[in-house]
Amino acid sequence: MDRAGIYGWCGRSLQVDLTGNRVQSVPLDIETAKRFLGGRGLNSWTLYQHVRSDIDEFSPANPLILAAGPLCGTLVPASSKFTFTSKSPLTNIFADSCAGGYFGPELKYAGYDQVLITGRSEKPVFLFIDDDNVQILPADTLWGKDTWTTQKEIRRQFGDDIQIASIGQAGENLIRYAGIIHGLKRAAGKFGLGAVMGSKKLKAIAIRGTKGVKIAHPDLLMEYTLETLKEIKKSALYQTRSIYGTPHLEDVLSPLGVMSTRNFRETSFEEYEKIGGIRLTDQYSKRMRSCMACPVHCTHVYALGDGPYAGSAGEGPEFTLTSMVGDRCGIADLEALFKINQLLNEYGMDCAAFGGLVGWAMDCYERGIIDKNDTDGLELTFGNHEAVIELAHKTAKREGFGNILAEGEKRAPQLVGRESEKFMFHTKGGIIIAEEPRALPGFGLAYLTSTRGSDHLRARYPLETIGGGADVAEKLFGSKDAANPKTHKGKGEGVKWFEDLLAVVDSFGLCKFNFPAMMDIVSTPARLAKGYFAVTGVEVSAEQLLQIGERIYNIEKAFNSRLGLSRRDDNFSVPDKFIKEPLKSGAFKGQTFPLDAMLDEYYATRGWGPDGLQTRQKLMELDLGEVAEELASLNVLSG
């Protein structure tokens, strides 16, 4: 392919066959790239094409796909994101996971948009992409080591100018929520893609890139970058996020009564200030760090000099850890959370899933469902941080009770039995994270409609908690309902809009902390279209861009429909907990989750049937005719 006219994209993909020990560089199909943008979208299409049946996630046939979108590695603010995609060993459905840092841009600088990894190596290996020189190298000496040590040793051998993403012992031991870690904490953490990598005996991917990203309109990009930076920096959210980081959410959501505390027993953690962003900043943060090209620098750097966890150091912890291991497990010892944060990053284990599982186990322990005979003698009461530290070690190594927690949200309650499943709160095997769905119904609806199991990042629905959300809702949808957490109305339409928008944001390689939450939300699609044009030279309208996002969402949905998922799966693992049981406290006291009304509105807005399945008409509209034919042949189209 002539790459002369290609901007933004590199125009090449790598195909890596670990079984045959072969690597091949192939041209990127630019028309496919335009249909799915790159990054997440391109990966979603590739996975749909490669996995056509319900394969074992740990089989060599399950690919692991890495990509960085067309804006990644450019001057565009917050353009550092890369995406891993595969079929999840945690949820057994579609999965991807994004992370920031410097790894995604390095892939682009080496000259590749996507890396498709198939097969399984007999012995541990790592992939070294050194511009055009790509090698599969032995990793026998790295196997068994944590993610930090692995990166350090690869750098010692090959140089400091390398960016690396690695699995730790959790990925090697096939923990179903093992993540892939880049740097100290940048985690493609969700849904067990680190375990897929471990099943392939692939320890790490190391990249050195010395090329640039070709820009279609450099002057326009400079103008675009400066105006976008200005927009981000004037937002109120920027002021708190760049000073206190994501743990500032503790200081707001807990007193509001939105936090799923002690495994959803309460809505506020009485000791939230001890683990919030303000205390972290005042007493522990050494400085803030950012991902490449990001003005927000939302990550704390810490190092404990004394106390029981002296020597513990790293970056973070983020709100996902403080909320899921802190509030969810009743732990108010911030220094213990620093230690747990370090352990989970070193082992390469998702803190959301781990915290959710430990919170469930603590709940079961306090209810007498399990006891010390089950927990290897550990006293699993809420707040016992020493026990959680021990469980982090045991889980990563699959020892004792840790071997049960290693199996994830769907399987662990089955292994324990004794009606313990009544206290495990997930959707499609993905843990329900911090924000209470009964308090924020739009945020909660997005847990259910996420294409990768319960997850807040598909829509990252902001309208209920962002100041001025009502005005945004009115401009976008003609009604303020989408921003009002006291009504179910408008949420289906709102969630769909943000899901489509964030499919674009992810696929471009941008951070959704910035896009759209730190700018004028209504004009964000137009802003994205302008940046896309400046970088790639491809001209699309805001509406066309949102339609591409919709296409991406629909291909992910189709992957799951092909596996037999439908409306019945868009539900909580314990529906009555949320649908019938009113909140007992907090600013949203008395609210329940109006599931059916919101799902009805969501499906109708998406142009899907009331059974939650896609329609031929919608797929044709999105230029996915061949997908419609396949789903029809499997009898999983609506109507």
Added chain:
Amino acid sequence: MKHTIWVKYKGGISRFINKDEEAFTHETELSLHSLIDKIFDRHQSLSDSGSPVSKQSMLVTINEKFIPQIEYEAATLKSGDVVTLFPTVSGG
């Protein structure tokens, strides 16, 4: 009769104005909108760039109940009411 409204500040707002709570006293009943104006008059730095909130960008509870933005205009405050202001956030 004087009406006294207690105002609490949470998260980054309390740090920005270096105050956790304070009272606002007025001769007549106040609307939530009027109270917000008074808060911004008293703490003029809240209007500066670098503020974690703007008049259009914050979350509010009255007596620990969430008030959607759509209800701000109709919300009237009684003496003794506790209004809590939270900075804007977007999920983690």
